[in-house]
Amino acid sequence: MTTLPICAILDDYQNAALTSADWSAVSSFMELRRFDTHLGGHDDVVAALQGCSVVVAMRERTPFPADVLSRLPDLRLLVTTGMRNRSIDLEAARKLGIVVCGTRGEASSASELAWAGLLAFMRQLPQEVANFRAGGPWQTGLGRSLQGLRLGIVGLGKQGRAVARFGQAFGMDVCGWTRQDPHARAAELGISALSLDTLFATSDVVMIQLVLTDQTRGFVGRDLLARMKPDAVLVNTSRGPIVEEAALIDALAAQRIGGAVLDVFDAEPLPLDHPFRSLTNVLATPHVGYVTEQNYATYYTDAVEDILSWQAGRPLRALT
Numbered sequence: 001m002t003t004l005p006i007c008a009i010l011d012d013y014q015n016a017a018l019t020s021a022d023w024s025a026v027s028s029f030m031e032l033r034r035f036d037t038h039l040g041g042h043d044d045v046v047a048a049l050q051g052c053s054v055v056v057a058m059r060e061r062t063p064f065p066a067d068v069l070s071r072l073p074d075l076r077l078l079v080t081t082g083m084r085n086r087s088i089d090l091e092a093a094r095k096l097g098i099v100v101c102g103t104r105g106e107a108s109s110a111s112e113l114a115w116a117g118l119l120a121f122m123r124q125l126p127q128e129v130a131n132f133r134a135g136g137p138w139q140t141g142l143g144r145s146l147q148g149l150r151l152g153i154v155g156l157g158k159q160g161r162a163v164a165r166f167g168q169a170f171g172m173d174v175c176g177w178t179r180q181d182p183h184a185r186a187a188e189l190g191i192s193a194l195s196l197d198t199l200f201a202t203s204d205v206v207m208i209q210l211v212l213t214d215q216t217r218g219f220v221g222r223d224l225l226a227r228m229k230p231d232a233v234l235v236n237t238s239r240g241p242i243v244e245e246a247a248l249i250d251a252l253a254a255q256r257i258g259g260a261v262l263d264v265f266d267a268e269p270l271p272l273d274h275p276f277r278s279l280t281n282v283l284a285t286p287h288v289g290y291v292t293e294q295n296y297a298t299y300y301t302d303a304v305e306d307i308l309s310w311q312a313g314r315p316l317r318a319l320t
Contacts, residue, residue: 066092103302152203
């Protein structure tokens with residue numbers, strides 16, 4: 001009896017991987033092994049993936065540092081959804097002869113989620129919905145309109161440009177900051193370019209739209225948070241470590257800022273006893289910015305294509 005090589009599909013929390021694409025061509029020569037819960041720490045990942053030739057990782061949910069990769073001797077192809085994954089040690093993979101490939105993704109889902117979270121926070125929708133379902137008083141709070149408020153966007157890349165257009169559509173005074181050519185990039189969008197200090201000090205909503213790099217880790221720290229207005233809202237749907245977590249928790253707990261809308265965290269899944277789960281001025285979601293039917297269809301269709309191309313000796317969308 002011939003044993004098929006194993007393809008592991010990780011962190012498929014919604015049980016969506018196998019229904020989002022046609023895997024029949026892959027399953028004809030590989031055993032598909034799906035994991036619907038997070039595997040855990042490095043040792044748990046290594047133990048679960050022994051014997052796997054191919055691994056399909058969902059974004060950065062499971063890290064693959066050199067320590068993990070070096071203990072997976074059968075691994076030959078690692079596919080990550082998206083074309084960027086800072087939790088994979090690409091240099092270690094190259095030295096070990098492991099091909100790393102990415103996939104395309106839908107551009108709009110993360111910016112849409114950022115805006116949905118902001119609207120829900122400003123109009124107190126979670127509280128109103130919970131009260132409505134519980135049969136409580138007909139109206140309980142006062143929401144805030146976005147029109148006329150200042151939206152300060154930190155980072156004017158793809159997602160930053162998208163939320164700038166959303167802000168303009170809602171009648172906000174939109175301003176932004178970015179590292180390179182801030183005035184030119186702001187002018188293209190018809191918004192104002194501000195210094196970081198001024199943006200944090202004058203904005204009613206500060207929205208983080210940076211890519212996580214060594215330079216942006218901890219970029220928003222105590223000094224910038226201290227400049228925010230007492231009723232200002234911080235929105236971070238990019239990556240958790242861009243904002244200094246302890247500093248943000250302190251600012252929220254002391255109510256030095258109005259609140260935070262968060263979809264990303266330093267540790268994911270977020271521990272059950274984490275303050276973000278209980279602070280009343282936080283609206284948090286479990287990193288669902290990219291979790292849409294359209295995105296998953298693109299991710300997994302491309303993952304299948306990556307596997308078949310690799311099997312044919314022509315790796316596609318290889319990351320270096």
